[in-house]
Amino acid sequence: xxxxPKTDHLRKPQIVAAAAEVLYERGLFDTRxxxxxxxxxxxxxTIMYYFESKDRLLEEAVxxxxxxxxxxxxxxxEEHDSAGAKLVHLVEETSLGPGGLTDWTLWMEIWVRxxxxxxxxxxxxxxxxxxxxxxxxxxxxxxxxxxxxxxxxPGDVALGLSALMDGLGVQLTLGQPxxxxxxxxxxxxxxASRELGCELRRNGRVPAQRGGTG
Amino acid sequence: MTETQGGRERILAAAVDRIxxxxxxxxxxxxxxxxxxxxxxxxxxxxxxxxxxxxxxxEYSFEHAGDLRIGDEGEPAADAATHAxxxxxxxxxxxxxxxxxxxxxxxxxxLWLRAVRHPELRPTSERLYxxxxxxxxxxxxAGVEAGEFADCDAEAVADRALALVDGFGIRALLGDSEVSxxxxxxxxxxxxxxxxxxxxxxxxxxxxx
Numbered sequence: 389x390x391x392x393p394k395t396d397h398l399r400k401p402q403i404v405a406a407a408a409e410v411l412y413e414r415g416l417f418d419t420r421x422x423x424x425x426x427x428x429x430x431x432x433x434t435i436m437y438y439f440e441s442k443d444r445l446l447e448e449a450v451x452x453x454x455x456x457x458x459x460x461x462x463x464x465x466e467e468h469d470s471a472g473a474k475l476v477h478l479v480e481e482t483s484l485g486p487g488g489l490t491d492w493t494l495w496m497e498i499w500v501r502x503x504x505x506x507x508x509x510x511x512x513x514x515x516x517x518x519x520x521x522x523x524x525x526x527x528x529x530x531x532x533x534x535x536x537x538x539x540x541x542p543g544d545v546a547l548g549l550s551a552l553m554d555g556l557g558v559q560l561t562l563g564q565p566x567x568x569x570x571x572x573x574x575x576x577x578x579x580a581s582r583e584l585g586c587e588l589r590r591n592g593r594v595p596a597q598r599g600g601t602g
Numbered sequence: 603m604t605e606t607q608g609g610r611e612r613i614l615a616a617a618v619d620r621i622x623x624x625x626x627x628x629x630x631x632x633x634x635x636x637x638x639x640x641x642x643x644x645x646x647x648x649x650x651x652x653x654x655x656x657x658x659x660x661e662y663s664f665e666h667a668g669d670l671r672i673g674d675e676g677e678p679a680a681d682a683a684t685h686a687x688x689x690x691x692x693x694x695x696x697x698x699x700x701x702x703x704x705x706x707x708x709x710x711x712x713l714w715l716r717a718v719r720h721p722e723l724r725p726t727s728e729r730l731y732x733x734x735x736x737x738x739x740x741x742x743x744a745g746v747e748a749g750e751f752a753d754c755d756a757e758a759v760a761d762r763a764l765a766l767v768d769g770f771g772i773r774a775l776l777g778d779s780e781v782s783x784x785x786x787x788x789x790x791x792x793x794x795x796x797x798x799x800x801x802x803x804x805x806x807x808x809x810x811x
Contacts, residue, residue, distance in 0.1 A: 415719055417627045496715040502776045503708065504625055513778055547781070548789055554772065555765025562717050562727050566735060567761070575761050579793065 401452070403428045403435055408449035412489050416446055416497050443505045447515070450494050454518055457481075457490045462522070468591075471530030475580060476591050478522065482553050483560070483572040492554070492561040519553075520546040530584065537585030545583050552576055610648045612638045617659035622705045626656055626712050660716050661726050663709045685745030686795075689763075690804040692741060693790050696734075696767035698775045699783055707775050731764070738763045745798065752799030759797050766790045 406428035410419050421432045424445065439445045461481050465474045498515070502508045523546035530536035553576060559567040577588040616638035620629045631652055635642045649655035682688035698704040717723040738760035745751035770786035791804035
C-alpha cells in the first residue's frame with residue numbers, strides 16, 4: 389500500500405483553488421478534470437485521488453471561495469464599531485457584482501446540480517448557512533447593544549436578507565441593467581432598516597472591484 | 603404555421619421537456635427526436651449543432667416561462683377581488699408552488715446559468731426581468747392609487763418582491779429543510795404586507811394567520 393503523498397496539505401488547497409477558477413470560467417459541464425490538473429500543475433489521477441467526482445470539486449470550490457470571501461468580510465467588520473455599520477459593510481461587500489469568483493456564477497452551478505446530485509443535496513444547506521450565520525451574529529450583537537429592534541428573530545432576518553441578496557445578486561450577475569450595485573445595496577439596507585427598526589445608510593466607501601484583489 | 607415551422611416548434615418543446623427532466627447536460631438529441639416524433643435527421647436539419655438546439659430551447663423556454671408568469675392567458679390575478687389578493691396570486695405564481703411551476707423553476711435556474719455563460723442570451727433575460735419588474739410595479743401602483751396600499755416607492759417594492767421570490771423560491775425548490783414552500787410564502791408575504799401597510803401577511807389561502 390502506497391503512503392499518502394507527504395505534500396497533502398499543500399496540494400489539496402492548490403487543487404481546490406484551481407478548480408474554483410476553471411469551474412468559474414467554463415462551468416461544470418465544460419470542465420474536464422484534466423483542465424483543473426493543468427491549472428494546478430498536477431495530474432488528473434492525483435485530483436481524482438483526493439476528490440472522487442466533479443460535483444465534489446464544485447462543492448469544495450464554492451466552500452473555498454466563500455470561506456475566503458467571508459474571512460475577508462469578517463476582517464473588514466472589525467473596522468466598524470456599531471452593528472449597523474457592520475451590517476452595511478457586509479451588504480456592500482456582497483453587492484460587488486460580476487467579475488470575480490464570488491459573484492453568483494458558482495452558486496448557479498450548485499443550484500443546477502443539487503437536484504441531480506445526492507452528494508450536493510446533502511452539502512448545499514451547510515454551504516448556504518455561512519452567510520446567514522454571519523448576518524445572524526451581527527443582528528444579535530445589535531439587539532444586545534440596543535441598536536436594533538429586539539423583538540425580531542435574528543435567524544428570520546438573516547434568511548430574509550440572504551434571500552433578497554441572492555435574488556438581486558442573480559440579476560446583478562446576469563448584467564440586468566436595472567440592478568446596479570448601488571441599487572442592490574439600497575434595496576437591502578431599506579429592508580434591513582425596516583425589519584430592525586433603525587436607519588441603515590451606506591458606509592460611503594466604494595469597495596475595491598473584485599478580481600483585482602484576488 | 604407551415605409544417606416545417608411546426609416541426610421546429612415540436613422539437614424545441616420536446617427539448618425543453620428533456621432539459622427540465624434530465625438537465626441540460628444529460629440531454630440527448632436522439633431522445634429529443636423520439637419525443638418530438640421526428641427523425642434525428644430533421645433535428646439536424648433545423649439545428650446545426652447540439653449547442654444551437656439547446657441554446658434555442660432555453661431561450662424558447664425563458665420566453666415561455668415569462669409568458670406563463672405574466673402572459674395574458676397565464677395572468678393568474680386578472681379576476682382578483684382586491685389588490686392584495688392580486689399581488690398574493692402573483693407571488694404564489696412566482697414560487698415553485700405546483701408541479702408545473704416547479705418544472706418552470708428548474709428551467710429558470712438552467713437559464714440563469716446559461717445566460718451567464720452565453721451573453722447572446724442576455725437580451726432575453728433582460729427583457730423578461732424588465733417585464734416582471736413592470737408587472738409587479740404596476741400591481742403595486744394600482745393598489746396605492748386605489749388607496750388600498752400605503753404610499754410607497756412602487757419600483758423599490760417591486761425590486762424586493764422580484765428578488766425575494768427568486769431568493770426564497772430557489773431554496774424551496776432545492777428542498778432546504780428550513781425553507782418549506784409555506785415558509786417561503788410567509789416570508790415574502792410578510793415583507794410585502796408590511797411595506798404596503800396591509801397588516802402582517804398577504805392573504806394566502808394556504809397560509810394560516
